[in-house]
Amino acid sequence: MGVICNPEMVAAVSQAGGFGVLGSAFQNDPEALRRQIEQVQALTERPFGANLTVLNPISAQLAQVILEMGIKAVTTSAGDPTPLVDQLKTHGVMVLHVCPTVDKAVKARAAGVDAVIAEGGESGGIQGVDAVGTMVLVPAVCDAVDIPVVAAGGIGDARGYRAALALGASGVQVGTRFIASVECVAHPTYKEMICQASDTSTFLIKRGGRIRVRVLPTNLAKSLRTDDSGQVGTALGGDAIGKAWIGGDVEAYTLPAGQVSGLVQQVRTVAQIIEEMVKTSA
Numbered sequence: 001m002g003v004i005c006n007p008e009m010v011a012a013v014s015q016a017g018g019f020g021v022l023g024s025a026f027q028n029d030p031e032a033l034r035r036q037i038e039q040v041q042a043l044t045e046r047p048f049g050a051n052l053t054v055l056n057p058i059s060a061q062l063a064q065v066i067l068e069m070g071i072k073a074v075t076t077s078a079g080d081p082t083p084l085v086d087q088l089k090t091h092g093v094m095v096l097h098v099c100p101t102v103d104k105a106v107k108a109r110a111a112g113v114d115a116v117i118a119e120g121g122e123s124g125g126i127q128g129v130d131a132v133g134t135m136v137l138v139p140a141v142c143d144a145v146d147i148p149v150v151a152a153g154g155i156g157d158a159r160g161y162r163a164a165l166a167l168g169a170s171g172v173q174v175g176t177r178f179i180a181s182v183e184c185v186a187h188p189t190y191k192e193m194i195c196q197a198s199d200t201s202t203f204l205i206k207r208g209g210r211i212r213v214r215v216l217p218t219n220l221a222k223s224l225r226t227d228d229s230g231q232v233g234t235a236l237g238g239d240a241i242g243k244a245w246i247g248g249d250v251e252a253y254t255l256p257a258g259q260v261s262g263l264v265q266q267v268r269t270v271a272q273i274i275e276e277m278v279k280t281s282a
Contacts (some may be wrong), residue, residue: 011043054079120153124258142168188249199262
């Protein structure tokens, strides 16, 4: 969720009984991450974690800040987690790696991660060309590794939560549904587009090599849908993400969202979302 995974939302997730995870996908300043962690710590005494993107050139420095700030669980994504696993686990930090395929999950297990997050192709944002649906991916990963599996992709209500557990997952990771929450810093227009989406609204665009991004149907996204250059990230400039996601200029950059957008009807508080998802499942 990157820049819209703000401290207030992270704290709200933990306060409501979940495990908030602070994003750092676009973070290029270790001290800024430190300040964000301090903000979350000021808002909740409950545990929370942070995400590290392996491909971020300063991921090792960000990991050092995480260690210094006492974070005990980290999710990693977008690459081979081995260097970060070695750095973090030496200090007792639990590592969960996001895996879009069984092969990636097996390799992550061999690298020493404590758990894997099996993320299906329904999910919003970045994914590979070999994306597998959550319904198939989760049980396949559960069969392939002997560590806990967290399900992700297409989970936004109690039905998805129950289904994930039935497939063998130990828990779920939720993204798109939390964008459409009161506490998320995403612009109201972004949230409203999720609430107005149908099951077929989102689609994949190319972003270099074997990477695809699932996005909402803005005019910009539609123009990029048939663009095979994959240069969307380079062409739009460094501040475009903030302008689009937080500032509300939805044509400044693409808006990531998963297919579960079609199930989201209204913006609700994080506590309401979690209560409906978990307590209704009891």
